[in-house]
Amino acid sequence: MLGLNKKDTSLFLLVLALVVFAPLLLNPFPEGSELAQFNAGYPDLMQRFLIFGIFAVGFNILFGLTGYLSFGHAAFLGVGSYAGVWMMKLLTMNVIPAIFMSVVFAGLFSLLVGYISLRRSGIYFSILTLAFAQMSFSLAYSVLTPITNGETGLQLALNDPRVLGVSQVDGSIPAANFFGIAMRDSFELSMGGWLFTFNAGYYLCAVVMMVAFYVAIRIFRSPFGMMLRAVKSNQQRMNFTGLNSKPYTLAAFVISGMYAGLAGGLMVAMDPLAGAERMQWTASGEVVLMTILGGAGTLIGPVLGAGFIKYCENIFSKINDNILYDWFAGLPEGLADFLVFVIHPFIGKGWHLTLGIMFMLIVIFLPGGIMEGFERIGRLFKRKPSSGESVSAKTSTTPAE
Amino acid sequence: MDAILLQILNGLDKGSAYALIALGLTLIFGTLGVVNFAHGALFMIGAFCAVTLSRLLSVSFVTIDETRKDFLGNPLKVETPYVESWFGPEVGAAIIDWSVPLAILFSIPIMALVGLVMERGLIKHFYKRPHADQILVTFGLAIVLQEIIKYFYGANPIPTPAPAAFAGSFDFGALVGMDPNVIIYPYWRIVYFMFAALIVGAVFAFLRFTTFGMVVRAGMADRETVGLLGIDIDRRFTFMFALAAVVAGLAGVMYAPINSPNYHMGMDFLVLSFVVVVVGGMGSLPGAVAAGFLLGILESFASMAQVVALFPGINQIIIYLVAIVILLTRPRGLMGRKGVMES
Numbered sequence: 001m002l003g004l005n006k007k008d009t010s011l012f013l014l015v016l017a018l019v020v021f022a023p024l025l026l027n028p029f030p031e032g033s034e035l036a037q038f039n040a041g042y043p044d045l046m047q048r049f050l051i052f053g054i055f056a057v058g059f060n061i062l063f064g065l066t067g068y069l070s071f072g073h074a075a076f077l078g079v080g081s082y083a084g085v086w087m088m089k090l091l092t093m094n095v096i097p098a099i100f101m102s103v104v105f106a107g108l109f110s111l112l113v114g115y116i117s118l119r120r121s122g123i124y125f126s127i128l129t130l131a132f133a134q135m136s137f138s139l140a141y142s143v144l145t146p147i148t149n150g151e152t153g154l155q156l157a158l159n160d161p162r163v164l165g166v167s168q169v170d171g172s173i174p175a176a177n178f179f180g181i182a183m184r185d186s187f188e189l190s191m192g193g194w195l196f197t198f199n200a201g202y203y204l205c206a207v208v209m210m211v212a213f214y215v216a217i218r219i220f221r222s223p224f225g226m227m228l229r230a231v232k233s234n235q236q237r238m239n240f241t242g243l244n245s246k247p248y249t250l251a252a253f254v255i256s257g258m259y260a261g262l263a264g265g266l267m268v269a270m271d272p273l274a275g276a277e278r279m280q281w282t283a284s285g286e287v288v289l290m291t292i293l294g295g296a297g298t299l300i301g302p303v304l305g306a307g308f309i310k311y312c313e314n315i316f317s318k319i320n321d322n323i324l325y326d327w328f329a330g331l332p333e334g335l336a337d338f339l340v341f342v343i344h345p346f347i348g349k350g351w352h353l354t355l356g357i358m359f360m361l362i363v364i365f366l367p368g369g370i371m372e373g374f375e376r377i378g379r380l381f382k383r384k385p386s387s388g389e390s391v392s393a394k395t396s397t398t399p400a401e
Numbered sequence: 402m403d404a405i406l407l408q409i410l411n412g413l414d415k416g417s418a419y420a421l422i423a424l425g426l427t428l429i430f431g432t433l434g435v436v437n438f439a440h441g442a443l444f445m446i447g448a449f450c451a452v453t454l455s456r457l458l459s460v461s462f463v464t465i466d467e468t469r470k471d472f473l474g475n476p477l478k479v480e481t482p483y484v485e486s487w488f489g490p491e492v493g494a495a496i497i498d499w500s501v502p503l504a505i506l507f508s509i510p511i512m513a514l515v516g517l518v519m520e521r522g523l524i525k526h527f528y529k530r531p532h533a534d535q536i537l538v539t540f541g542l543a544i545v546l547q548e549i550i551k552y553f554y555g556a557n558p559i560p561t562p563a564p565a566a567f568a569g570s571f572d573f574g575a576l577v578g579m580d581p582n583v584i585i586y587p588y589w590r591i592v593y594f595m596f597a598a599l600i601v602g603a604v605f606a607f608l609r610f611t612t613f614g615m616v617v618r619a620g621m622a623d624r625e626t627v628g629l630l631g632i633d634i635d636r637r638f639t640f641m642f643a644l645a646a647v648v649a650g651l652a653g654v655m656y657a658p659i660n661s662p663n664y665h666m667g668m669d670f671l672v673l674s675f676v677v678v679v680v681g682g683m684g685s686l687p688g689a690v691a692a693g694f695l696l697g698i699l700e701s702f703a704s705m706a707q708v709v710a711l712f713p714g715i716n717q718i719i720i721y722l723v724a725i726v727i728l729l730t731r732p733r734g735l736m737g738r739k740g741v742m743e744s
Contacts, residue, residue: 069533120728123436123532127679128728131721134672138721143714281672285540292537345552353552356544363538364526 008217011300015213019206022046023196030193034326037318040311043186043199044270049307050205051266054212056290056302058259061219062252063288064297067232071126071284072113072133076257078140078279080106080264082147085154085274092165093174095183095204099265106261107254114253118246121235133281140276153275176272178204183270201270208266212259213303219255220299228252260287289359295371304370309355316351403574403583408701410573414590414659416697417597418444421652422674423681423689424601425645431621431684432638435524436532438539441671442546443646446515447653448662449550450508452559455500458484499564504654509647516646520639543668551664558661563589589658596655600648601690608686617641621684676724682737692735696720 004012018025027041040046059073080102087098117128140148148154158168166174175182183201190196219225227248230238238245268274277283286309294305321340324347328336346354366372422444429437461480469477485493496503523542527535562568567588574584608614620627620634627634653662660666673696681692702708704716715722727734 067533069536116725116729120732123536123683124679124728124732126536127675128725130672131676131724135718135721138717139714142717282668288537288540345549350548350552352544353548356541356548360523360538360541360545363534363541364523367530367534 002214004217005221008221008299012214012217015300015303016210019050019209022049022206023198023202027194027196031195032193037323038315040314041196043184043197043202045310045314046199046202047205047266047270048310050202050209051263051270052287052290052306052310053303054209054266055260055263055287056294056306057212057216058256058263059287060256060291060296060298060302061216061228061259062256063291064302065220065225065228065232066249066252068118068121068249068253069126069288070117070129070253070256071281071288072129072131073256073260073287074281074283075113075133075136075279076106076110076260077264077267077283078136078274078276079109080261081268081274081278082140082154083261084265084268085156085272086147088156088162088176088268088272089160090163092162093176094165095176095178095265095269098176098268099208099262102261102265102268103258104261106264107258110254110257110260111250114250114257118249118253130281130284133279133284137276137279137281140279148274148276151276153273155273176201176269204269205266208262212262213299217299224248224251289355291369292367293359293362293369295369298369298371301369301371308370312354312358313351316347316354317349319347403579404705406574407584407586408705409698410584410586410590412698412701413594413694414697415700416694417594418652418656418670418693419674419677419697420690420693421597421600422649422670423677423693424604424686425649425652426674426678427681427684427686427689428604428641428645428648430678431686432617432641433520433524433528435527436535436539437524438536438671439519439543439546440539440645440649441667441669441674442543443512443515443649443667444653444656444670445550445662445664445667446546447508447512447650448561448657448666449554449653450511450650451501451504451561451654451657452554452662454504454507455497455561458482458497458500458503462486501561501563501654501658504657505651508650508654512647512650513643515650516643517639519646520642524642525639543671547664547667554664556664558663560661561657563592563658567592593655593659597652600651604644604648605686613637613640673720676720678734680724680727680734682734685734685736688734688736696723699723 002009002012023041023046025041026046027039029035029039040049055073055077059070062068062070062073083105084098084102087101091097113129113132117125117132120128141150156173158171158173160167160173162174168174175184177183178200181200183199183204185200187198188195189198227245231245231249235245264274264278267278290305290309291302292305293308294303295301321344324340324343325336328339331339344350346357362369368375422440425443426437426440429435429440459482461482464479464481466477466479471477482493482497484496487493488496519542523538524535527538570585570587572581572584573586573591575581608618616627616632616634617637620632620637624634653667656662674693677692677696678689680696681688681690700716700719703719709716731737
């Protein structure tokens with residue numbers, strides 16, 4: 001289907017189904033029950049799953065395929081966000097021009113950064129991208145304040161021109177919309193104890209995500225993708241065969257930068273503001289974490305990684321000591337106190353500690369990320385196949401460098 | 402002329418910190434071949450050693466002085482630090498006052514231990530893994546260390562004053578025979594610079610003039626051959642890792658009075674120190690030190706009012722800009738050796 005082979009088609013359909021029915025699937029616990037706090041089926045969080053999924057899928061095209069570890073991808077997301085907000089300020093509240101210009105600007109910026117950074121490889125490349133990202137971050141905070149509005153962040157205002165739309169509706173800023181469908185419109189479905197929210201913005205993200213995912217599959221399976229993998233496995237040998245690998249890596253860099261811009265544009269479409277902190281290097285680190293956690297070089301891994309990190313972030317930051325005491329209500333008091341004392345540093349504000357530990361454990365024990373974990377579990381349950389097959393299974397999951 | 406001198410002096414303290422951290426990074430990279438993203442965290446832990454010691458020293462017990470009244474008319478509660486009751490009020494007060502320099506002694510064993518545990522427990526398993534994996538795992542470790550410190554010490558900066566003897570500023574200009582009151586410079590910064598110079602000198606002397614240092618240098622040049630000669634090079638490299646941790650820690654201890662320690666100071670310095678290492682040349686110790694001071698001073702020149710008026714925002718990005726230019730024109734950095742990180 002759509003030029004995909006059978007395996008990829010089923011993968012694509014699986015992701016499609018997951019994304020379409022996410023509002024149902026992510027709300028497994030009835031409203032008002034003890035476990036309702038583990039639900040993830042509300043629009044804000046689901047949008048973040050998809051947006052960061054797109055970001056990670058794009059990052060994976062660079063890192064997973066070519067092995068170039070960029071520590072500055074958040075800069076492209078930030079540039080995309082700023083471009084998107086400006087479109088909404090100047091042109092119209094329709095999200096299409098905003099998203100489109102986000103991609104264009106992020107693409108142009110990544111072309112510039114990539115052209116310079118890709119002259120070096122290895123850790124030098126990482127440092128160069130990091131330097132560019134930090135430079136954009138500092139500039140967005142200081143000199144570029146007329147464009148970025150500095151520390152406050154760029155926001156919409158009542159007196160923005162919006163030449164194709166209206167400046168204000170009834171004295172308030174018009175809502176971001178897709179040809180009249182407001183992004184924050186939701187359809188709520190109540191079934192028994194369950195409440196499902198189908199949000200317009202979420203489904204816009206879903207469509208964009210599926211397109212982005214489809215393009216990523218095609219890139220992975222194309223001769224171009226094969227070339228990128230060749231760069232990763234041995235760039236020197238590529239050069240010896242008389243092939244200039246730079247255009248390929250640069251193309252990969254720009255594509256992944258455009259994915260980052262797309263994510264930035266969607267962020268703006270969902271919530272029309274942009275701040276410089278989106279470009280900080282910790283934000284770049286986050287997307288690296290997502291990709292590694294899910295499994296670099298695999299198709300669906302980065303999406304899973306993004307979803308997993310965003311979900312954990314949400315849940316872990318929400319849990320507090322009282323909730324813990326509720327859980328341990330059945331235990332003797334001393335034991336409950338002790339357990340809460342032990343768990344306390346890892347929840348709430350300590351979520352980053354959990355993230356750091358999780359990340360270290362993944363890198364140490366499971367360099368292929370969640371996908372490698374699945375693979376290993378699958379191998380446990382499968383009867384040992386013939387040796388030739390196991391070798392091929394192994395090479396296909398080799399972690400990215 | 403004095404404006405130039407002033408900027409050079411201003412750049413020295415940051416430059417010293419960059420140089421010390423970059424020195425440690427290069428030591429680790431040159432010996433173990435590991436890219437350590439957790440090095441900034443070591444710097445931060447050092448600074449918090451100073452905080453911890455100054456808190457420990459001022460642990461007090463409360464006595465009630467019936468003869469005096471506080472403003473509510475109740476008997477006055479007097480807090481006396483244990484140190485003062487043990488050593489007498491004057492010596493005790495002096496000890497508390499000198500807590501930051503004392504923290505140097507306090508931090509050396511701690512940092513060495515942290516370094517050893519880190520190397521044996523984690524880094525050891527990453528020698529053969531790709532650089533990307535090393536970056537990632539140490540990045541994770543840096544987050545963990547940072548969050549642990551945040552958990553115990555909170556997110557706010559903790560002011561840690563220098564001894565009263567070094568509190569003020571002095572007239573540097575008058576000292577070198579220029580007009581008085583032109584170049585006023587804080588005492589502690591000059592102390593910091595001298596301290597950094599001392600540490601750098603000590604590390605270089607150690608590598609240059611001791612047998613141990615000679616073996617380490619040989620190992621840096623050709624690890625395999627040194628191993629074949631029957632020398633346990635791994636153990637020496639582990640020691641060097643601990644040494645690098647101590648250097649970073651000491652840089653942090655002494656930096657505490659300049660900038661109140663907070664949990665993310667390590668990350669802030671780490672990015673810049675990496676840039677410094679790359680500019681100096683990966684694997685070159687003199688390069689790291691020289692680039693540290695150079696970039697510190699450049700940064701302070703770029704923040705001069707005249708320069709900022711000419712190129713707005715230049716003070717924020719000068720270091721990165723220099724790094725980009727250097728990497729593109731001299732990929733090995735200022736003093737990089739051939740064959741390091743080139744594949």
